[in-house]
Amino acid sequence: MLGKPLALLAAAVPLLLPAAQSFPVEKITPSVSVVRGPVNGVLIERNHGVLAIYGDPREQPAKARMVLFTHHRRDVAWAGRLQTEWGAEAVAPETEKAQFTDVARFWERYRTARFHDYANQSSRILANPIPLARTVRNGDTIVWQNLTIQVLETPGYTRGAVSYLLEIDGKRVACVGDLIYGDGRILDLFSLQDAIPQVQEDGYHGWAARAGDVVQSLRKISQWKPDVLIPARGPVIYSPGHAIDTLTRRLQAAFASHFAIDALRWYRGDDKIRAMAQRVLGPTPVHWMPTAETIREKLPKWIIPISNSRLIVSRTRAAFLVDCGDPRVLKEVRRLRQEGVIKQLDGIYITHYHDDHSDIAQAAADEFHCPISFCQEMRDILEHPEAYRMPCLTPNAIHSIQAMNNGASQRWNEFEFTYSYFPGQTIYHGGLVAKNDNGQTIFFVGDSFTPTGMDDYCLLNRNFMPPEKGFLDCLRAIQKMSGDYLLINEHVPPAFRFSPKQLEFMIERFTERGKLFADLVPWDDPNFALDDQWARYYPYTAEAAVGGSVELKVILRNHSASQQEFRVTPHVPPGWRIGRGPLVVSVPPRQERSVGIPITVGTSGLKIVTADVAFGAWDLPEWIEAMVTVKQ
Numbered sequence: 001m002l003g004k005p006l007a008l009l010a011a012a013v014p015l016l017l018p019a020a021q022s023f024p025v026e027k028i029t030p031s032v033s034v035v036r037g038p039v040n041g042v043l044i045e046r047n048h049g050v051l052a053i054y055g056d057p058r059e060q061p062a063k064a065r066m067v068l069f070t071h072h073r074r075d076v077a078w079a080g081r082l083q084t085e086w087g088a089e090a091v092a093p094e095t096e097k098a099q100f101t102d103v104a105r106f107w108e109r110y111r112t113a114r115f116h117d118y119a120n121q122s123s124r125i126l127a128n129p130i131p132l133a134r135t136v137r138n139g140d141t142i143v144w145q146n147l148t149i150q151v152l153e154t155p156g157y158t159r160g161a162v163s164y165l166l167e168i169d170g171k172r173v174a175c176v177g178d179l180i181y182g183d184g185r186i187l188d189l190f191s192l193q194d195a196i197p198q199v200q201e202d203g204y205h206g207w208a209a210r211a212g213d214v215v216q217s218l219r220k221i222s223q224w225k226p227d228v229l230i231p232a233r234g235p236v237i238y239s240p241g242h243a244i245d246t247l248t249r250r251l252q253a254a255f256a257s258h259f260a261i262d263a264l265r266w267y268r269g270d271d272k273i274r275a276m277a278q279r280v281l282g283p284t285p286v287h288w289m290p291t292a293e294t295i296r297e298k299l300p301k302w303i304i305p306i307s308n309s310r311l312i313v314s315r316t317r318a319a320f321l322v323d324c325g326d327p328r329v330l331k332e333v334r335r336l337r338q339e340g341v342i343k344q345l346d347g348i349y350i351t352h353y354h355d356d357h358s359d360i361a362q363a364a365a366d367e368f369h370c371p372i373s374f375c376q377e378m379r380d381i382l383e384h385p386e387a388y389r390m391p392c393l394t395p396n397a398i399h400s401i402q403a404m405n406n407g408a409s410q411r412w413n414e415f416e417f418t419y420s421y422f423p424g425q426t427i428y429h430g431g432l433v434a435k436n437d438n439g440q441t442i443f444f445v446g447d448s449f450t451p452t453g454m455d456d457y458c459l460l461n462r463n464f465m466p467p468e469k470g471f472l473d474c475l476r477a478i479q480k481m482s483g484d485y486l487l488i489n490e491h492v493p494p495a496f497r498f499s500p501k502q503l504e505f506m507i508e509r510f511t512e513r514g515k516l517f518a519d520l521v522p523w524d525d526p527n528f529a530l531d532d533q534w535a536r537y538y539p540y541t542a543e544a545a546v547g548g549s550v551e552l553k554v555i556l557r558n559h560s561a562s563q564q565e566f567r568v569t570p571h572v573p574p575g576w577r578i579g580r581g582p583l584v585v586s587v588p589p590r591q592e593r594s595v596g597i598p599i600t601v602g603t604s605g606l607k608i609v610t611a612d613v614a615f616g617a618w619d620l621p622e623w624i625e626a627m628v629t630v631k632q
């Protein structure tokens with residue numbers, strides 16, 4: 001059993017599905033029609049034969065000779081599965097071949113690769129393979145019934161995505177996958193996180209990096225002068241030029257806003273940030289915030305920096321450690337004790353759940369017989385990291401728990417410690433104010449800020465826009481500080497302080513960003529497009545004996561301003577049984593609810609359980625997954 005439930009358990013009611021879903025069919029040309037389902041089914045009819053692009057979302061799809069996939073994502077490729085099983089030849093990009101055919105290897109690797117994950121690519125990978133008849137590359141043509149379809153590489157929503165271009169019935173039609181949504185939007189931002197090899201940057205630090213590819217790919221599409229764009233999801237676009245210009249402009253505005261107050265500029269320098277921003281902004285310069293005006297290289301005597309930890313040493317020679325992820329920290333604390341600089345370690349505080357702050361905290365607590373404290377909101381992810389699918393996750397659970405409520409304070413020798421929930425770099429993040437009796441105050445802000453701004457460059461970390469808790473609350477918490485205080489981010493050697501003007505600058509940029517994001521994405525609240533985990537299975541991994549059972553929860557965070565009825569339809573491997581069918585879960589605005597799904601498992605091996613999630617007009621088949629290992 002896994003800890004306390006994270007979210008209130010909702011009273012879920014079984015969903016009575018309508019007898020048959022009927023999706024509208026939109027005629028584009030005499031021989032091209034689009035079945036407007038959760039994924040668009042583009043059907044091209046010639047001499048009584050059908051070629052499908054993306055597939056056909058209907059329960060009884062049209063029988064097709066060929067299905068063309070633009071990319072591998074599970075939440076889209078499902079639409080072509082049945083047609084392929086019925087004999088259609090499946091065609092997909094060569095560069096994404098493994099994500100169609102070799103998915104078992106991905107999942108096997110992902111058992112361990114999901115820990116210490118700095119690549120942060122989508123795990124919406126097929127649960128079961130789709131065999132391919134042919135793979136295609138940029139410049140290839142597909143000839144079917146005298147119709148020639150051009151293949152254009154259009155990376156962006158995924159690394160290896162292609163578009164299919166065809167001239168038919170006097171119209172130029174481009175099927176562009178998820179490159180664009182509606183009149184100038186994109187489905188989400190978290191899918192765009194990636195490395196930037198041109199500037200030697202890894203996936204963790206590449207905020208929406210594939211937006212650069214989206215812009216380039218849209219430009220190529222635009223140069224082909226299409227009359228109609230048919231994306232994989234969302235409405236058919238009849239004014240391609242306007243939609244592409246609008247999306248490009250909106251992405252540029254979002255990039256300008258992000259890089260203006262980006263913490264990464266401190267670590268990487270102006271030139272590299274310029275190069276990263278240019279990929280979307282072109283020659284337009286970023287108007288960034290001047291670097292924090294107060295920077296103190298020399299820390300107060302009572303703070304000893306060790307790697308990305310800080311040791312607070314009291315007059316009594318008792319010590320208190322802030323963060324513990326690097327084995328060198330433990331070595332150094334041992335050495336300091338042997339040399340009599342400190343006499344004991346009284347406690348360890350963890351700012352956030354990332355491996356570089358938590359990996360060896362439990363080992364240190366065991367060795368020094370001390371508790372580990374952190375904010376209440378981090379408790380579950382520290383006790384059960386394996387239950388989450390998040391960046392930089394440690395496999396090492398913590399059990400020497402001292403969870404602190406927001407605002408709790410504690411006397412420790414000549415210090416007053418005040419603990420807070422500080423949802424900056426991630427929502428699983430706390431802050432610690434240590435005030436010395438002589439008035440010196442240090443605010444340990446974890447990784448949330450550097451002298452150049454806010455650390456929100458990894459979209460998978462779950463940073464929310466207001467009114468959800470997030471960076472705005474952190475900025476306001478810093479604004480409330482008074483006296484001669486300094487901020488410490490343990491990756492930044494000096495301590496620093498923002499001026500009131502800089503805090504205002506960040507608050508203004510961040511607030512206007514809410515509007516920019518709202519324009520950029522199609523959801524009623526942009527947090528759905530920023531939060532890869534608004535719907536998730538909990539725990540992410542589970543184990544059971546052959547024929548045994550597991551209970552998974554589906555946790556739903558409703559970022560919307562209104563109450564939503566979420567419809568959840570779990571899918572299990574053949575031979576498994578689900579205790580409850582499709583369910584409806586009511587979630588009040590900006591709250592979280594969960595629903596339990598009892599599952600009886602079948603034969604041994606690693607299996608992927610998925611679920612469709614739908615609410616309002618959104619229907620997202622195979623949106624979430626959990627990994628279940630069945631043991632002999």
Ligand SMILES: [Zn+2]
Binds near residue numbers: 308354356357447491
């Ligand atoms: Zn860190």
